[in-house]
Amino acid sequence: MFPWLEDSFKQLGSRIAANKLHHALLIQGPAGLGKSSFVLQLAQLLLCKARQGHKVCGQCQSCLLNAATTHPDLHVVESDKQIGVDQIRDVIKKLVSSAHLSGAKVLIIYDAHTMTESSANALLKTLEEPTANTFLLLTTDKPERILATIKSRCEKLALPLPPLDATLAWVKTQFDGEIDINFAKLFSARPLALLAELQEEQKFTYDIFSRGLEALLQGQTNAMQLAMDWQDSADKVLKWTQYWARQQCTDDAPETVWQLHQQATKVTQQLRNPGVNKTLVLTELLDKLALVKVALT
Ligand SMILES: [Zn+2]
Structure with a gap:
């Protein structure tokens, strides 16, 4: 109990x-x-x-x-x-x-x-x-x-x-990672909800994202497969793709970088639509991203 x-x-x-x-x-x-x-x-x-x-x-x-x-x-x-x-x-x-x-x-x-x-x-x-x-x-x-x-x-x-400290004490027995105290306060009387949120956060990490991209570029997977695996974390995929694109923006950046930027903006708008096919929009985004990498290497 x-x-x-x-x-x-x-x-x-x-x-x-x-x-x-x-x-x-x-x-x-x-x-x-x-x-x-x-x-x-x-x-x-x-x-x-x-x-x-x-x-x-x-x-x-x-x-x-x-x-x-x-x-x-x-x-x-x-x-x-x-x-x-x-x-x-x-x-x-x-x-x-x-x-x-x-x-x-x-x-x-x-x-x-x-x-x-x-x-x-x-x-x-x-x-x-x-x-x-x-x-x-x-x-x-x-x-x-x-x-x-x-x-x-x-x-x-x-x-x-339960008071917040009781919630935290229990969640710490179930979860290994860091817990932001202000985040925990949002769920203070709902320990199971807090645990589920933390586990959800941990499920799709930047490490998973980078390893997926590596596999994409080496032809071990394709954009559509990744998009299907990642559709539940579409917002994170988009955000990290944008950060990554920003990092590539040098003066002599190839045209494909700007195309990726444009695609990311388009996807941001598309994801706001509740009926959107996330696999489809992520596939288009990841296809563009793969082209950038190819141009850079
Ligand atoms: Zn019995």
Whole structure:
């Protein structure tokens, strides 16, 4: 469990042990706090047949099935965009039938605010009259978008936000590179979001860029292949290509350098268009860059 969520988890663990957990929890907190991991571990705790306090035993049939992510009484609903009414109806059918392992049944709904109005309404009856030993765990980072009828039937649990030093302390156990403190402040209460940003930054480094260019010039790859590999970092490719072009700008620079400059300006404008084909514009840019190198060598 993430250190900043440990206390909340222990409290819920005590309530499970005392048989006093509400059957429907709405777990709230910003994206990148660790809600998904929190509810999944809570579900595993509810399903474990030999709990040891707030910890799972790790050895019972339930724990083994959970480790293999194949527990038949753990149901998960999620969607990239909207949770549709069919998804909810399907899962309710499964909840109504008796538990496969004669223990608890758990339904997790990630990002519950993405339920459509009909999805939410389809869930209401189950929230009001749940089958025995059934738990519904909903997460959200936008509670204001959840229907009042759903909210009023859940116990709301706002997870605590870690202070900046706790965020940094944890991120440093996961990430080797330098961390800019002002950058970290942008994500202070969202440690997982900070880590993801830092890892994303590290994924496309200048070293990767230079090695790619070297391979391009030696004919080991082509502009289109590089453009496909680099399209997610198109802004960085453009920026570094511009810096590189600026470096080549001497009085006797070949015509191709100026052509590269022009192409870079064009690409800057093209990348502002959300529908742009990034592979295509990067291919044109890298083709021009290859011509400069050829002229210089
Ligand atoms: Zn167990």
